[in-house]
Amino acid sequence: MKKFLSEGKLLLIGLPVLLWTMLPIYHICLFAFNAKDKGFSGKLWPSDPTLQNIGIVVQQKHFYLTHFWSQIGSSLLIALTAGALTLFVATTAAFAISRLRVPGGRFVMNAALFTYLIPAAFLAVPMYKAMGTYGLLNNRWALILAMVTLASPYAIWVLKQASDKLPLELDEAAKIDGATPWQLFRLVYLPLMVPSLVAIGTYAVLLAWNEYLYAFLLLSREEHQTLAVALGHFLNADDSPWELLMTAGLLYALPPAILYYVFRKYMVGGLTAGATKG
Amino acid sequence: MTTATASMLEHPAITPKRMDAYAKWGLLLIIPYALVFCIFVIYPVFYGLSLASNPESYRKLFKDPVFFRSVINTFIFVVVAVNVKFLIALVLSGFFIRTNWWIKILSVIFILPWAVPSIPTILSIRFMLNPEWGVINTTIFNLTGNDGPNWLNDPWIALGMSMLTHIWKSLPFWTLILIAGRLAIPAGLYEAASVDGATSWQKFKFVTWPSLKTLYLTSTILSMIWTLGDFNSVYLLTGGNPADLTHVMATLGIRYLRLDQVDMAMATIVCALPFVLPLAYYMMRRLSKPTEADAVGA
Numbered sequence: 412m413k414k415f416l417s418e419g420k421l422l423l424i425g426l427p428v429l430l431w432t433m434l435p436i437y438h439i440c441l442f443a444f445n446a447k448d449k450g451f452s453g454k455l456w457p458s459d460p461t462l463q464n465i466g467i468v469v470q471q472k473h474f475y476l477t478h479f480w481s482q483i484g485s486s487l488l489i490a491l492t493a494g495a496l497t498l499f500v501a502t503t504a505a506f507a508i509s510r511l512r513v514p515g516g517r518f519v520m521n522a523a524l525f526t527y528l529i530p531a532a533f534l535a536v537p538m539y540k541a542m543g544t545y546g547l548l549n550n551r552w553a554l555i556l557a558m559v560t561l562a563s564p565y566a567i568w569v570l571k572q573a574s575d576k577l578p579l580e581l582d583e584a585a586k587i588d589g590a591t592p593w594q595l596f597r598l599v600y601l602p603l604m605v606p607s608l609v610a611i612g613t614y615a616v617l618l619a620w621n622e623y624l625y626a627f628l629l630l631s632r633e634e635h636q637t638l639a640v641a642l643g644h645f646l647n648a649d650d651s652p653w654e655l656l657m658t659a660g661l662l663y664a665l666p667p668a669i670l671y672y673v674f675r676k677y678m679v680g681g682l683t684a685g686a687t688k689g
Numbered sequence: 690m691t692t693a694t695a696s697m698l699e700h701p702a703i704t705p706k707r708m709d710a711y712a713k714w715g716l717l718l719i720i721p722y723a724l725v726f727c728i729f730v731i732y733p734v735f736y737g738l739s740l741a742s743n744p745e746s747y748r749k750l751f752k753d754p755v756f757f758r759s760v761i762n763t764f765i766f767v768v769v770a771v772n773v774k775f776l777i778a779l780v781l782s783g784f785f786i787r788t789n790w791w792i793k794i795l796s797v798i799f800i801l802p803w804a805v806p807s808i809p810t811i812l813s814i815r816f817m818l819n820p821e822w823g824v825i826n827t828t829i830f831n832l833t834g835n836d837g838p839n840w841l842n843d844p845w846i847a848l849g850m851s852m853l854t855h856i857w858k859s860l861p862f863w864t865l866i867l868i869a870g871r872l873a874i875p876a877g878l879y880e881a882a883s884v885d886g887a888t889s890w891q892k893f894k895f896v897t898w899p900s901l902k903t904l905y906l907t908s909t910i911l912s913m914i915w916t917l918g919d920f921n922s923v924y925l926l927t928g929g930n931p932a933d934l935t936h937v938m939a940t941l942g943i944r945y946l947r948l949d950q951v952d953m954a955m956a957t958i959v960c961a962l963p964f965v966l967p968l969a970y971y972m973m974r975r976l977s978k979p980t981e982a983d984a985v986g987a
Contacts, residue, residue, distance in 0.1 A: 418789070421784070421787065421789065421792065424780075424781075424784050425784070425791065425792065425795055428781065428784075428795065428799060429795060429798065431857070432798060432799050432801060432802060432857075432861075433798070433801075434817070435802075435810045435811075435813045435814045435817065435857065436801060436802075436805070436810065436813070438813045438814075438816070438817055438824060439809055439810070439813045441824075442813075442816075455824070455828075499721065500721045500722045500725055501722070503718040503719070503721055503722070504718065504719055504721065504722035506718055507714075507715045507716075507717075507718035507719040508719070511711055511712070511714060511715035511718070512715070513712070513715030513716055513718075513719050514712070514715075515719075516715075516719070517977075519719060519722065519723065519726075520977060521973055521977055522726060522730075523722070523726070524972075524973045524976055524977055525969060525970070525973050526726070526730050528911075528914055528968075528969035528972050528973060529914075529918075529965060529969060530914060530915055530917050530918020530919075530939065530965065531918055532918035532919070532920040532939035532940075532942070532943070533917075533918055533939065533942065533958045533961065533965065534730075534733070534734075535920075535942075535943065536737060536942055536943070536946050536951070536954045536955060536958060537733035537734055537736060537737030537738075537955070537958075538729065538733050539946065540733065540736055540737060540740065540951060541729070541732055541733035541736055541737075544736070545728075556725070556729060557729065559725060559729075560725055560726075560729040560730060563722060563725060567722065568976070591710065591714075592710060592711050592714035592715075593714065596714075596718075617804075620806065621805075621806035621807065623806075623807060623808050623920075623921060623925070624920050624921070624924075624943070628943075628946075639806060639808050642808050642809065642812070643808060643925070645812070646812070646925075646928070653816055656809075656812065657809065657812075657813060657816075660808065660809025660810075660812065660813070661809065663806060663808075663809060664805040664806055664809050664810070667804060667805060667806060668801065668804050668805050671800070671804035672797075672804075675797075675800075679865065
């Protein structure tokens with residue numbers, strides 16, 4: 412009886428948490444699987460579920476969605492490239508700072524941390540102007556490089572923390588065996604860092620895929636835009652087809668959610684280990 | 690020759706040749722990030738600051754009533770939203786460390802707002818709040834026969850909704866952090882407290898809170914810095930409307946940029962720096978100290 416009561420008390424927290432979490436997401440699905448007009452009626456479940464909206468979106472049969480697939484491609488290209496570059500930049504830097512003890516490494520680490528702590532929205536205006544002088548505006552590289560800039564400080568920090576935990580004896584043994592720094596990096600360091608690398612790669616890909624502000628500042632040509640920016644355009648008109656926006660939004664939200672859940676173990680381990688330090 | 694001798698003296702155990710190879714590789718491998726940092730952080734920041742160096746921009750900015758409103762909004766947003774969020778996260782982290790099967794499933798669902806992109810979910814909230822056909826007001830009408838409030842047309846309600854959106858989006862992440870903090874507390878402390886007949890409130894007060902305090906405070910500061918730059922929760926929900934009354938400094942900077950007033954945009958950001966920089970500097974010192982980081986555990 413007592414157990415039953417305490418279970419009931421927990422439900423009093425659990426149910427509101429479930430409602431609060433799912434409401435906006437359920438609302439997206441409600442629109443996506445309802446035929447036009449029915450989403451507006453205030454019904455709380457789809458009375459007549461349909462895949463019609465998904466059909467319209469994937470066949471690009473609406474004025475707002477004529478570039479749907481090329482925008483998905485753009486999002487994908489930018490996210491994957493930014494993820495790969497972030498991994499490269501952050502792994503090399505963390506290895507140099509943590510294992511090779513490069514002079515000035517501490518300074519670089521602090522500079523990176525400081526960048527991490529400046530809100531990205533404040534860096535957006537100077538970044539936009541600088542990309543203008545570099546002639547990169549409206550070029551996908553502008554967004555890729557901006558995302559690498561935003562993702563690598565945290566990536567370096569997490570990788571450095573993980574790398575500091577590897578025993579120094581490993582390096583010494585490798586040195587005695589006559590390993591070059593490159594061999595130490597490739598044969599000893601990288602294999603041991605795989606879990607952190609998965610976490611950081613996922614983090615960078617998600618960051619770039621989800622980005623809205625930088626994407627809409629840096630890319631304005633329609634075929635280069637990411638899907639996030641294209642969805643933002645629906646806000647410009649009062650008579651926007653909300654059900655199509657929600658359907659496209661659902662398709663846009665699925666890949667990162669799946670990616671997160673696939674690598675969830677690494678993400679929770681890697682990212683909270685970094686974040687709880689402090 | 691002299692440098693080789695010097696390095697030999699400093700590192701007698703390592704031969705000069707090997708030392709050189711490792712130092713060279715170190716410098717080589719740090720170059721990619723150093724380049725990214727110089728080209729995309731240092732140059733933009735100094736270029737931006739040079740755009741903000743005209744005193745006239747600040748005179749114009751201080752005369753703009755939208756600016757003052759946005760400073761007030763930013764202050765309310767950061768203080769209220771972050772603290773409410775952390776109180777909820779503190780409670781929920783205690784809830785989610787329980788081992789009931791359904792709580793474990795719920796903790797997996799709970800992370801969704803953080804894992805999915807902002808734009809579809811925030812726009813979804815925006816439609817829910819539509820006064821005529823949004824699901825909330827329709828439900829209010831169906832239940833009571835009265836019209837619900839015009840959510841996003843009242844500046845204070847709209848700002849409140851932006852804060853709720855912010856909490857919805859970032860609560861899972863901070864709950865996760867506090868869960869990690871709670872799991873690092875040795876179970877023996879709780880057992881000892883139970884033996885002594887401590888109530889759950891006493892356990893929280895004498896065991897949980899003392900261990901969690903540092904993490905809670907640092908996380909709050911960190912979240913305050915980032916919330917200063919929360920662009921999406923305001924821009925996508927209200928767009929700064931009605932009548933530019935719900936802007937925060939992050940969205941105001943972008944608004945000026947879109948109006949082609951780059952100097953005003955930069956001046957807005959410079960005005961936020963006195964709040965951001967000390968907090969960022971403090972956090973940087975804290976995060977780069979290895980001993981303290983280990984003390985928090987995980």
